[in-house]
Amino acid sequence: MPAKSQFISLREAQSPFFVGIDLGGTNIKVGVVDDWGRPLSWLSLPTEAEKGPEDAARRMGEAVLKAIKKAKLQKHDISRVGLGSPGTMDIPAGMLVNPVNLKGWDNFPIRDRVSFHCGLPVAFQNDANAAAYGEFWAGAGKEYHSLVLFTLGTGIGCGIIIGDLIVDGENSHGAECGHIIIDSSDDARLCGCGQRGHLEAYASATALMKRAEELLAEGHPSSLARRFARAKPQNRNTKLIFEEAEKGDKLANQLVMEAARWLGIGTVNLLHTIDPSIVLLGGAMTFGGKATKTGKRFLDAVTREVKQRAFPTIAQRVKIDFASLGGDAGFIGAAGIARLEHRQEA
C-alpha cells in the first residue's frame, strides 16, 4: 500500500524522536517519527525471510541507523525504537514464537537482537496492534479515546486500543478478532486457521475471492469471469472485484456488499464487547476508500448493518470510518508504542 503521510522537515518536528519498524513477510519498513506521530523519513527493505532472523535483525538495525541519518538526526536523538511484527509471539519476552509468515524464525529473541544491532532500546508489539496504535495516535483515530481497527487483507487483523491500553492479551493473542465465531453451524465456512465460522472466513480478501469463484462457478453472469480468466494467477485478487464493481458489474458489487454485511456483524460483536469511540477499516481490501463509489458503498453497508444490529445508543454514537495512514500505520504505530513505553517508564 502506498505511503499516505507527508514527511515533515526537522525544523517543523517536535522532539523527542522515535523509530518505528514494520516487519512484514515480504518487506520491512523503517521510519523516524516525531513526538506527534509525523514521519521525518522512511525506507523499505526486503525481508528475505529465508536468510534467517539474525540476518534480518542485523539489516533492521542498519536500517534504523540509515533512517536516522536520512532524517538528519543522530542516534542519541532517538529515545526508543518500536518493532511491530507478525505472530505468533510472546510480547513481554520480546520473542517470536511460531510466526506463520516467517518460516524458520521460531523462538527467536527478535526484540533484543534488533536492539543489539542498532544500539537502542526496542519496544515490541504485534503488527496489527501497532497499526491500530498508529491510527489511534496519528491517524483517523487521533481525536478519539478508544478504537478498533480491522485490517482487511489476506486475513483480518485487528487491534484494540482503550486510552493508553493496547489490548494485547495475557498470551499475546489479544484482538485476534478475525477469529471470532459469527457462524456456529456445523457447515460454517472454513477459516485459514483450520476452525469454522470465523469472521476472517467471511470478510477477508481470501474469503471474498473464494466466494467470487463459487458464484462464477454457479454460472452467475459477470464481467469478473473474463477478468479472472485473463489475469495471471498472482494478479487474481480483490482488486479485480473492486474494479468491476466500480464499473457497475452487479455480481462484483454483490460480493462487496456481502463482505460488508459480514464485517458489520463482526463489528457489532466488538461494539458489544469494547464499546469503542471509533471503528476503522484499513488494509488492502478497502476498495479505494471514500475516493471511490465502491469504497463508499462498502463503508455505508458496514455502517447500515451495524445500525440495524447494535444497541441504539451505540448505533447512534459510534463512528465507523476508513483508516487514514495506509501502509504507514505499521511503522508510525510501532514508533508510537516506543513512545508510549518511553513515557510510561519516565
Next chain:
Amino acid sequence: MPAKSQFISLREAQSPFFVGIDLGGTNIKVGVVDDWGRPLSWLSLPTEAEKGPEDAARRMGEAVLKAIKKAKLQKHDISRVGLGSPGTMDIPAGMLVNPVNLKGWDNFPIRDRVSFHCGLPVAFQNDANAAAYGEFWAGAGKEYHSLVLFTLGTGIGCGIIIGDLIVDGENSHGAECGHIIIDSSDDARLCGCGQRGHLEAYASATALMKRAEELLAEGHPSSLARRFARAKPQNRNTKLIFEEAEKGDKLANQLVMEAARWLGIGTVNLLHTIDPSIVLLGGAMTFGGKATKTGKRFLDAVTREVKQRAFPTIAQRVKIDFASLGGDAGFIGAAGIARLEHRQEA
C-alpha cells in the same frame, strides 16, 4: 443467591473501608468492606421500584449508614461508597438512563442522590461490571491480571477487567457480551433484546427453559415433563432442570450440555478478543458449581468446547472456573470500584 463470604471482625480488618451497594430490580444489598475486599457487615432491603428512585436513593443512603453502624465503624471511617446498578445508564454522568428492570427511573441522577442521602462520595458502575470487579479483587479472580465474568441468569451479564481497567465502554455499553452474535443465520434464535443470534438467546436460563419446553413438546421422554407440570409457574425454572440432571435424567443433562456448548462458543469470542487470564462463570445458572455432578459436567463441557475451538496457546493456558463470591460479588465489587476510584484520585 446466598452469601458466600464470611464476615471478618473489625480487629482483623484492614483500613481504609468502603461501602458497596448492589442495586437490583427486587432487592438492594449494602455492605461494608475492608481494603482487602472482606465484608464486615451487610444488610438487604427491598427495592420497591414502584415507589420511585428518590425514595430508593433515600433508603439506600440510610442503609449505608446502618451497615457502617453494624460494622462498628463511624461515617468518617468510610473513604467512599460504590454503587452497582442495572442499565441502561451513563456511568461518567452517574445517571440511570432507561433501566429496563427499574420502571419509571429514567434519567435519574442516582449517584449524586445516593451521595446526598448518605453524605459520602459515591462511585458508580454497571452491576455486571461491579460483580466482575468483585471476583477480580476478592474472589476467584484475585490471583489474576485480567478476567471475564459471565453472570448466567435470566439474561447473560458480562464484565471485563484488564488490570486496573474496567472495560465499561465509551457509552456505558462495554462488556454487553450476552449480545454478541454467535449465529448470524436469518432463523437464529430471538434474544430478549429483540435481535437474533445473540449468546443470551442460547445460553441464559431463559434460553434453557425455552429449549426444554421445545424438546418436551417434541415428546422426548424426561422426568422434567412431570416436574414442570407440577411446579407453580413462579417455580418453573432452571433449578428443576439442574435437579433432574443431577438425578440422571438424560434430557435434562442434554439441555445443560447444550447450554455449555453455546457458552463455550461465546467464551472463545471473548478469548480471541481480550485474551484474559481467567474466565469465570457466575450467577444463578451455574448448576450448583463444583459441589455437584451437574455443575462439574457443565464446567467441563464449557472447557472442552473452548479447548477445541480456541488458539492452542490460549486453550492451554486460560483458566475457566466458577465465580466464588456468589450473591456478594455485587456489593463487594461496588466497594472495590469505590476503592479503585479513591486510589486513582489519591
